[in-house]
Every structure is written in structure tokens, then in C-alpha cells.
Amino acid sequence: MSIPSEIAHCQYHPRAAAGWFCPACDAKLCPDCAVLESVASTDLLSCARCGGAVEEFKVHRSHAPFSRRLLGTWSYPLRKSGLLALLAVGAVVAMSRGLASILPFVPGLILLTIWLGSFWGSLFWIVRGTAMGAEHFTAPDFHDVHHDLVSPAIRGTVATALIWVPAVLFIWNADETNGSIAMFAVMVLATVLYAPMALLFAATGQGTLSLLNPFKVIGIGMRLGRAYLVVAAWMVPLALLHLVLMFVAGKVSSLSIPLLPSVVGEALSLYVPFVMARMLGLLLYVHGDRVGYGVDSEFYEPALPGVKPRGKKRAARVPAQAQPEAIRPRVIELEPEPAPRPAATPEPLEVQVVKAVETNALDRALELYRRLPEAPAPLPAASHVAVGQKAASVGDYPLAVRALKQVAQHSPEDPLAPKACVILARLYGERLGDEASALKLYRHVVGRYPGTDAARFAQSRLTPA
Numbered sequence: 416m417s418i419p420s421e422i423a424h425c426q427y428h429p430r431a432a433a434g435w436f437c438p439a440c441d442a443k444l445c446p447d448c449a450v451l452e453s454v455a456s457t458d459l460l461s462c463a464r465c466g467g468a469v470e471e472f473k474v475h476r477s478h479a480p481f482s483r484r485l486l487g488t489w490s491y492p493l494r495k496s497g498l499l500a501l502l503a504v505g506a507v508v509a510m511s512r513g514l515a516s517i518l519p520f521v522p523g524l525i526l527l528t529i530w531l532g533s534f535w536g537s538l539f540w541i542v543r544g545t546a547m548g549a550e551h552f553t554a555p556d557f558h559d560v561h562h563d564l565v566s567p568a569i570r571g572t573v574a575t576a577l578i579w580v581p582a583v584l585f586i587w588n589a590d591e592t593n594g595s596i597a598m599f600a601v602m603v604l605a606t607v608l609y610a611p612m613a614l615l616f617a618a619t620g621q622g623t624l625s626l627l628n629p630f631k632v633i634g635i636g637m638r639l640g641r642a643y644l645v646v647a648a649w650m651v652p653l654a655l656l657h658l659v660l661m662f663v664a665g666k667v668s669s670l671s672i673p674l675l676p677s678v679v680g681e682a683l684s685l686y687v688p689f690v691m692a693r694m695l696g697l698l699l700y701v702h703g704d705r706v707g708y709g710v711d712s713e714f715y716e717p718a719l720p721g722v723k724p725r726g727k728k729r730a731a732r733v734p735a736q737a738q739p740e741a742i743r744p745r746v747i748e749l750e751p752e753p754a755p756r757p758a759a760t761p762e763p764l765e766v767q768v769v770k771a772v773e774t775n776a777l778d779r780a781l782e783l784y785r786r787l788p789e790a791p792a793p794l795p796a797a798s799h800v801a802v803g804q805k806a807a808s809v810g811d812y813p814l815a816v817r818a819l820k821q822v823a824q825h826s827p828e829d830p831l832a833p834k835a836c837v838i839l840a841r842l843y844g845e846r847l848g849d850e851a852s853a854l855k856l857y858r859h860v861v862g863r864y865p866g867t868d869a870a871r872f873a874q875s876r877l878t879p880a
């Protein structure tokens with residue numbers, strides 16, 4: 416895959432975006448210039464110009480404007496799954512926080528841990544899920560008090576501890592600086608720049624002690640570059656909105672009805688943290704390869720996702736510029752589409768999965784894959800990996816594990832195998848809370864596929880910074 420990251424246009428239709436590449440013509444092709452054809456129940460992609468085999472054209476995730484992706488984060492907590500999560504986490508926080516303040520020390524401390532743990536745990540869950548391509552919030556499974564509550568509570572607190580240093584220093588030196596506005600502005604700027612890095616660092620499971628090392632934390636921000644600054648800039652309006660929401664939450668919580676107002680109040684005050692976590696996750700989703708988070712090839716996606724080639728095989732002597740769509744009278748559009756001709760014999764499920772993956776119909780591929788028997792006829796590793804990644808992004812972790820395991824177990828020689836193992840390990844470690852299986856897989860990748868991108872990443876997960 417040699418892929419430039421800018422948007423490419425069709426060699427023959429300079430206004431159309433290219434989704435395929437023809438090595439024979441050395442040309443990028445739009446959907447009208449690529450042909451999809453079924454031969455002996457296998458889908459073949461070819462070039463409408465020369466008939467040669469074409470490849471899907473892939474671009475780096477960063478080719479889509481990052482600022483547009485960031486705008487989408489505002490609605491993330493407002494979708495159905497997000498609202499449910501706001502209320503659920505809000506309820507846990509409201510109850511544990513309310514009780515922690517009135518109970519004696521030891522049970523109070525436990526409730527404090529539940530409060531901080533559910534707060535930070537849900538934020539880290541959003542960051543890591545988004546980094547893996549999750550489209551919406553999926554409920555975390557809770558199985559381990561240390562892993563799911565204590566550790567997030569500690570990491571969140573430690574990571575944010577350094578954020579308060581500038582403020583503390585400012586107050587400490589208040590006499591000398593004598594309320595200098597410029598000094599205060601520098602402090603605020605330092606906080607805005609530092610906070611996202613520290614949280615990103617905490618969310619990705621770096622060692623707790625290294626959270627206190629500003630050099631390591633700043634390194635992450637430096638490598639993320641401009642995209643990082645964009646996210647940091649967003650923190651300012653978000654923080655202002657947060658103040659407004661906290662004010663509203665305070666008003667709501669003081670209503671003299673038990674419980675419900677405080678749950679709604681906590682949910683309101685979680686909105687901005689959820690948006691921030693989604694933004695940080697997107698940073699990793701798009702630019703994680705710059706900080707060694709993930710395998711490089713994961714960061715390339717089809718240039719025209721979900722678009723099928725619609726070119727026709729070139730008939731002899733037909734002028735290439737004849738565009739039938741353009742001259743068709745408008746009236747015809749009102750007529751019903753002719754029903755597709757039913758296939759003579761239904762194709763085996765396996766073949767349908769492969770086809771769906773090849774034409775990028777991943778939702779369909781997922782649906783078909785679910786219906787496959789546990790031990791299906793051998794599929795290409797690429798189909799398993801595509802299904803595994805898609806399943807992970809929609810939160811169907813058992814299916815993702817099943818698909819990726821197929822590659823790890825049955826096609827260990829395939830060039831995609833190391834990548835499949837690493838994604839599987841991340842699913843175990845970051846989604847399913849099975850740290851032991853994750854470490855085992857990372858060690859396997861390091862030993863079995865030395866020198867690969869995947870091994871480099873696996874090594875970095877085995878030796879936390």
C-alpha cells in the first residue's frame with residue numbers, strides 16, 4: 416500500500432474523487448471508471464479503460480478534515496446511547512457522591528472511589544473506544560473492582576494533579592506577581608495545553624508514575640502536532656460551556672425532590688467531559704500512528720467508503736465521454752427501479768461475506784458473518800480482519816474476537832496476521848478487561864513477527880513508558 420494522504424481525483428474525470436487505482440494505466444479511478452463484475456461467484460474489480468485489475472485506493476484517516484470530525488463530537492453525548500450513558504454514570508456519581516459525604520470514613524472512602532472511578536472510568540472508556548473506531552457509546556462491562564474503578568480513579572486523579580500545579584504556583588506567588596494578569600494568562604494557557612495531553616496519556620494505559628513525568632506527557636502532544644493544538648483550543652469554549660452547565664446543574668440539584676434532580680444535575684455536568692473524551696479519542700483514532708498507538712496500516716481507510724464501482728466494461732468503439740446518465744430524460748427517474756434479477760442459485764454465505772467485504776458493504780458483511788457456522792470454510796484473512804474491525808466499531812466484541820481469532824489461529828503466515836493479533840489484544844485489554852490474554856498476545860506478536868509494525872507496537876504495550 417503506497418498511499419498519499421491527500422484527496423485524489425480521477426485521472427479521466429478531474430472533478431470526481433478517486434476510489435480505485437489501476438497499476439496498468441498508473442491512474443486513479445472514480446466509480447465510473449472502475450468496473451465491478453461477478454465471475455464464477457467472485458467479485459472482480461477492473462479498470463474501465465484498460466480492463467486491468469484495480470486495487471482499492473486508500474487514504475490516511477487524516478485526509479478528512481479533522482475540524483469537521485471534531486464538530487461531530489458535540490452531538491456524541493446527545494445520541495440515544497450517549498444520553499443513556501450520561502444518565503447512568505450521572506446516577507452512580509450522584510449516589511456515591513451524596514452518600515460519601517455523610518458516611519463515616521471507611522465506607523465513605525469506598526464510595527469516593529466509586530464516584531471517581533465511575534467518572535474517570537467512563538471517560539477513559541470513551542477515549543479508548545473512540546480510538547478504536549467505536550461509532551457510539553457501548554456499555555462497559557464491569558468485572559473487576561481494581562481494573563474498572565480503583566485504577567481509573569487513581570489515574571484520573573494523578574493525571575489531573577499536575578494540571579493544578581500552575582494554579583497553585585500562581586496563588587503561591589501571588590504576592591510577588593501581585594495579581595499580574597499576564598502571569599495568570601500564561602498559567603491558564605499552560606493548563607489548557609497540558610490538560611488534554613495528561614488525560615490522553617492516562618486513558619491509554621501508561622504507567623501511573625509516568626503520568627507525573629511532564630516530559631513524557633508533553634512528548635505525546637508534540638508528536639500529535641497541529642491536531643493537538645486544535646483540540647487544546649477547543650478546551651476553552653468547552654470549559655466556558657462547562658461553567659454554564661455546572662451553574663444550571665446546581666440549580667436543578669437544589670430542587671427539593673429527592674434523587675432525580677441530582678442525577679439530572681450530574682448528567683448535565685458530565686456533558687462537557689464526555690465531549691472532551693470523544694475529542695481526545697478522535698485524536699488517537701486519526702493520528703495515533705504518530706504516537707505509536709496502533710498499527711500503521713490501520714490508519715488507512717478506503718477513499719470512498721461504501722461506494723461501489725459503477726463503470727461498464729469497455730465495449731469496442733464506444734466513445735469514452737458518452738455519459739448515459741447525463742442525457743437520460745428526467746421523466747424516467749419517476750419510473751420504478753426494475754427489480755434486481757434473482758440469482759440462479761444462492762451463493763454460499765462465505766462467498767457472500769468475501770464479496771461484501773470487497774465492495775466495502777461492511778454492515779452487510781457483519782450481518783452475513785454472524786450467520787456463518789463456528790468453523791466456516793476458509794475465508795481470506797482480509798475478510799476476517801475487516802469484519803473484526805467493523806464489529807469492534809459497532810460494539811459487537813464477541814463477534815470481533817471470533818473473526819480476529821480465525822486469522823490468528825488459521826492464517827498465522829498471512830501478512831495481516833500480526834495486525835489481527837494486535838487488534839485482538841487491544842480488544843482483550845481495552846474493551847473486555849482481559850489483561851492477561853492481551854499481554855499473552857502482545858508477547859506472541861513480539862516473538863512471532865519480529866521487525867513488523869505490529870511487533871513494535873506490541874513491545875511498547877509490554878514495556879509501559
Ligand SMILES: [Zn+2]
Pocket residue numbers: 425426427428431444445446447448
Ligand atoms: Zn473517472
Ligand SMILES: [Zn+2]
Pocket residue numbers: 437438439440441462463464465466467
Ligand atoms: Zn487501467
